[in-house]
Amino acid sequence: MSESFIKDRLEKIHGLKIIVPTSDVQEEIQQRIYGDLSVGSFNREHRNFILTVCDRLVQNGAGAVILGCTELPLLLEESSTSVAFFNPQRTHCHSIVRIILNQS
Numbered sequence: 001m002s003e004s005f006i007k008d009r010l011e012k013i014h015g016l017k018i019i020v021p022t023s024d025v026q027e028e029i030q031q032r033i034y035g036d037l038s039v040g041s042f043n044r045e046h047r048n049f050i051l052t053v054c055d056r057l058v059q060n061g062a063g064a065v066i067l068g069c070t071e072l073p074l075l076l077e078e079s080s081t082s083v084a085f086f087n088p089q090r091t092h093c094h095s096i097v098r099i100i101l102n103q104s
Helices: 004-014 023-035 044-059 071-076 088-103
Strands: 064-066 084-086
Touching: 023 044, 044 064, 044 071
Parallel strands: 064 084
Antiparallel strands: none
C-alpha cells in the first residue's frame, strides 16, 4: 500500500486518486493478515476492523476499495456494505480467461 509503483500507474494511466490507510493502520492490517488471516483464523473482530478501515477510506473520498490481499476478499465476502470492493484475484482470473479465449 505504501509503495508507489501501483499507485503511480493508476493515477497516471487512469487518472484515479489513490487513498491509502495511514502507516499505523497499514501495520495493523499486515499484522492481522500475517498473524491470523493467512493461517485461516477469520473472526468478527478482524472483519469489523477491516470494514472500519474501508469506511474511513470512503469518508476520505474513496469511491471503492481494492482488497489487495488474498485473505481480505475471503474475510469480507459476506459483508453488507455500500462500499464497492475490487477483488484482484477475481479480476486477474477474468482477465486471464478473456486472454485465453481471444487467443484460441
